[in-house]
Amino acid sequence: MSSVDVVGIDSEAVSRWIGTLGIDTAGPLTFDRIGLGQSNLTYLVQDRAGGRWVLRRPPFGHLLASAHDVAREARILSALEDTAVPTPRVFGLTDDPDVTEVPLLLMEFVDGQVVDRMSIAESLTPERRRAIGLSLPRTLAKIHAVDLESTGLTDLASHKPYAQRQLKRWSGQWEKSKTRELPALDDLTGRLTDSVPEQRELTLVHGDFHLRNVITSHATGEVTAALDWELCTLGDPLADVGSLLAYWPEPGETTGGDFPASTLDGFPDRVEIAGVYLDETGRDPKALAFWHVLGLWKVAVIAEGVMRRARDEPQNKAAAGTPTVERIDDLVAKACDIAARAGI
Template structure:
């Protein structure tokens, strides 16, 4: 049940916000224009272990006393007398969300640069969290993260694919044969990218990292690989209608990687593997979004649904990265 008292004036208004097509997010407002954010699982039949908003709330609560910028959790309920699915209420963080091209187009190049450079620095904070002190040491398995990811997302692909895609199957085999040794274990966000953060209007610093449903314990370089996978550069056809990173001012992938490596002192040797795996995972996730939208149209976000062509483009780019890495 809800753990913190929240004063409310009059009836509440709920409006769907964000472009997320997994867990659903709503802006909640009362008659006094106070604001909160409510999260719930998507509609329709769900895959096992997916869309766990209660687990997500546990992670956010654990991070509240750390340097990681996250919204404060106000309450959680899974009481069948209140709701048919778990609900999580959190504070509303007022800031800039660069999740649409018109928003990115309006930003000054200097602010774009500051926002981009803040992403790897925020990842460094996430990966520096003392798991034992915040009570997250039991969050997930401590066995090989790469192998766990390959196993989990291969299963998700089999359950959610809308057609056969031999190129993805061959990419899975390439990645499985090239798994690097895991040298350390940290908190991993699992889906860290530009659309999943709130930044300051003034200086571009990340003031809230969002969407922690894929967070786990694993190799920190995996998160940096995800950032690179979501960061197309000019001339790359990634099949997406969101290519903010190609605009003047945003740093290139090499600069983002160098900021992270300088901040953390980590070895860059395995980064191309994680970049390719990040593209592979995004392709699997996009296919799952497609299937949920086909099965239940109410799950469609305003930004639309990933196309089959986009999934294929992600897989092709991952093969390109794998070729460059000699996998």
């Protein structure tokens, strides 16, 4: 496929726009779809001299309200540029109808390793897996330490209690995107609603932080860039830890679908990951089980939405594969198990 044929962008119009951004480029630009996401679509932009950039656009088809907001993602990345949070630099954002039918975001290409396939995870030494695994909660601690005032992010989202907002939003998404009835999920929604812990603080929350959404150093395994900020909001920081744990199956568990990387030898277990975060931040672990259950519940809702979108719009399918009914049921079952043990 030539760059002219790349689905989702007008290569010539986008090249002209990039030419107005004050970036040094050599010769014609090429565009290639990269990444495994079925959410915002990502393209690698290259020039003849080896220059590389990353372009993002929303997915195809009908979008749920507030999802896949590329302009919002650009705002967040720009605000984080001078903080301790590792993020790619933003070069430009456009919704000019002469360039594109949807908003486009151009940002820095961060070199490093993205562990988004089992083959990559399996190629790592146990020592490197451990280094990557322990860097994840430390990176979350940096995100949650961001000063909302100095970054201008205090008005990014509602300051109302986060758990209730999440339950309302994602149960609404479930109703819009479900492909079948799932009484166990509906029951879990009710139990979570009845068990919300008191929110003690309001911080930046990434909203979708997991192994596939970071770039790590080839040399050390440390996170060099946190990606995919489209679900970023303000809320309870433990929500991000719960999500990370939800995406972190242990040996013998089946919630990882076709990407059970964390079950490989060397990756730390959930207890150690949570311990690193709590040691780093001094936060109270009491509410963590609630957020772990809500994380699994939310991953199940998101997976159902991805399955629905791939069914409705085959163009949205990506190399990561589409979630299956079996995996979504496994996620709900695991959430119910943890909830029962935590008295939720």
